[in-house]
Amino acid sequence: MELAKREDCTGCGACLEICPKKAISYRDDHEGFPTPVIDSGKCVECGLCQKVCPVFAPPEKTGIKAAYAAQLSDDPETLKESTSGGVFTALAREILRRGGIVFGCVWNESYEAVIVSAENEEELKPMHGSKYVWSSTNGSFPKVKQALEEGREVLFTGLPCQGAGLKNYLRKEYPNLCILVFFCGGAPSPLAFKEYLKTITKDVPSEKLDFKFRDKEKYGTGVHISYQGKKERIHQSYVGNPYFFSYHTKVFHRPCCYHCRYRYETRYEDLTMGDYWGLGEFHKEPDFHAGVSALLVNTPKGEEMLEAVRDHLELIPTKPEYIAKHNNLTIGNAVKTFNPPPFRDAFIEKMKKSGWKAAERRYLIINKTRIKLTVKRKLPKKTQELIRKLLSR
Ligand SMILES: Cc1cc2nc3c(=O)[nH]c(=O)nc-3n(C[C@H](O)[C@H](O)[C@H](O)COP(=O)(O)OP(=O)(O)OC[C@H]3O[C@@H](n4cnc5c(N)ncnc54)[C@H](O)[C@@H]3O)c2cc1C
Numbered sequence: 592m593e594l595a596k597r598e599d600c601t602g603c604g605a606c607l608e609i610c611p612k613k614a615i616s617y618r619d620d621h622e623g624f625p626t627p628v629i630d631s632g633k634c635v636e637c638g639l640c641q642k643v644c645p646v647f648a649p650p651e652k653t654g655i656k657a658a659y660a661a662q663l664s665d666d667p668e669t670l671k672e673s674t675s676g677g678v679f680t681a682l683a684r685e686i687l688r689r690g691g692i693v694f695g696c697v698w699n700e701s702y703e704a705v706i707v708s709a710e711n712e713e714e715l716k717p718m719h720g721s722k723y724v725w726s727s728t729n730g731s732f733p734k735v736k737q738a739l740e741e742g743r744e745v746l747f748t749g750l751p752c753q754g755a756g757l758k759n760y761l762r763k764e765y766p767n768l769c770i771l772v773f774f775c776g777g778a779p780s781p782l783a784f785k786e787y788l789k790t791i792t793k794d795v796p797s798e799k800l801d802f803k804f805r806d807k808e809k810y811g812t813g814v815h816i817s818y819q820g821k822k823e824r825i826h827q828s829y830v831g832n833p834y835f836f837s838y839h840t841k842v843f844h845r846p847c848c849y850h851c852r853y854r855y856e857t858r859y860e861d862l863t864m865g866d867y868w869g870l871g872e873f874h875k876e877p878d879f880h881a882g883v884s885a886l887l888v889n890t891p892k893g894e895e896m897l898e899a900v901r902d903h904l905e906l907i908p909t910k911p912e913y914i915a916k917h918n919n920l921t922i923g924n925a926v927k928t929f930n931p932p933p934f935r936d937a938f939i940e941k942m943k944k945s946g947w948k949a950a951e952r953r954y955l956i957i958n959k960t961r962i963k964l965t966v967k968r969k970l971p972k973k974t975q976e977l978i979r980k981l982l983s984r
Contacts, residue, residue: 592634594627595646598846601853602626603756604728606640615640622939623782624725624845643762645755649852650859657888658914659897660867660907662879674721674805675812675866676884681900682771682862683715683746691744691767693718694735696726702788702797703781705729706749718748723804723838725778725845728753732760739765751775751853754860769896774865774885775854776919777844779837783939786947787834794821804835812882814839830964833951840960841931842938850928857911861893862886867909869917874907885914 594606594615602625607615614633617625629640641647663670663677670677683693693709695718704726709715726749735757738745744767747757754772761768792800799819806817806826814829829835837843848854867885888897934954942950955961 592629592631592636592638592640594629594640595644597626599646599850600626601645601750601752601756601847601851602725602727602845603645603753604730604732605643605645605756605760608730608732609639609643609760611635611637611639619782621943622780622843622845623785624780625727643756643759645752645759645853646847648759649856650755650758652856653858653860653889655857655887655889655911656894657897658909658911659886659888660870660874660879660909661884661886662882662905663903664905665903667881669719670881671807672716672719673882674719675864676879676882678862678864678884678886678904679748679771680715680719681903682769682896683709683718683748684712684903685896685900686744686746686769687711687715689744691746692738694731694745694747694749696722696749698722698802700798702785702800702802703727706731706753708734721773721804723779723835724784725781726750726753728756732757735768736761739768742767745769746771748772750778751860751863752847752851755853758859766892769862769892770860771862771864772853772860774863774918775848775851776838777841777848777851777854780843780845780939783837783843783942783947784834786942786950790947791818791820791825795819807882811880830961833947833955836955836961836964837938841929842935842954844931849931850926852926855926858887858889861890862888862896865914865918867914867918869913870909872916873909873913877905877907879905885909885918887911887914 597620606627607617612633612635614630615627618628620626661676661678663681669680673680686693694706696704696706697717699705704722704724706726706729735745735747746769748771751772754770802818804816806815809826815826816832816835817824817826829839865885867883870883888894938950938954941953
């Protein structure tokens, strides 16, 4: 049986979970992305693996029913821990109130991003915060199915391709399931993240690291990393931090991310969440400086969930086109591809041979984009304008 090609496979795990003969296993490829391998001796050619694969069989599209700017309105502490405006928390708490179960992404003890379940407020906490690295569905699909069959409400949150994989895996609509995915700029190599982490865990053991990709503590809402250094907590911008800079310039995304259909096509999941950059351009907003989410409502289940959590959110109706303007997604049916930087493969090779620091020195220090962004961030606006004028003569 043919599985998705390495460059297309999202690694969602649907094929592995559905195979009745356990003929499919996952092995890390040379970039650290788990990729399915089939044992043809065990395979009985039933074709289920292709039927549930989001590459071969994308789920049916729903379109978008409504769009909002949203912020968690009754819990400022949790809003601070949330990446954007905290819509995840509002929805997850509603599921817990109904005695349901929430699936979301946490760091495991090896600092790998994995999807696990939460049945109480305490278990929700580690799910806060975007982990900008490819995550594993970690055997969660059969657990989701079991909970749904038992009649429990389930909220599944994850990468858009994971939500699509789950929908296919279930092969049936469940009124007690809500799929919530985020706008996704791409999922980077777990191997690259591991190699980067080695450089900052020399003096501080990983259990004390408390690594946060979008920490609001020191600089408020934005794209700032923080982690525990030897003496004090380190705060870095996305340009200053080499890993987060690599994420933003798409150096080592999973190969499928460069032509992802789930990033662009309108939509198949119940709800879509993300950052609402540039809100003030379109709305005279209330004070949303503590973080604001963009929220798309796509199905009747999504509408029902939003109604249920309305009292916990500050909501402003908006338009999908406004959200798309400053976000790296398009709203429409076109799959827009993008290219990695030309040094992508060389970076990975160097990193594997000589470690993260060597690859960083070779490709990320004298890097035109990074230098431009650093200058832009450091110089006052007027000086930047002057330089721009001089350069355009
Ligand atoms: C790799 C990645 C790329 C993203 N790209 C964009 C983008 O281009 N544009 C945009 O607007 N928003 C993007 N986001 C989403 C955004 O950063 C927020 O996660 C989202 O708006 C939710 O914010 P919140 O305040 O409601 O949730 P929080 O309380 O911070 O919850 C975070 C949610 O994201 C889930 N999650 C975190 N990391 C992962 C992961 N690695 N895999 C699967 N699920 C995960 C958690 O389970 C939880 O549901 C991205 C997130 C990730 C992880």
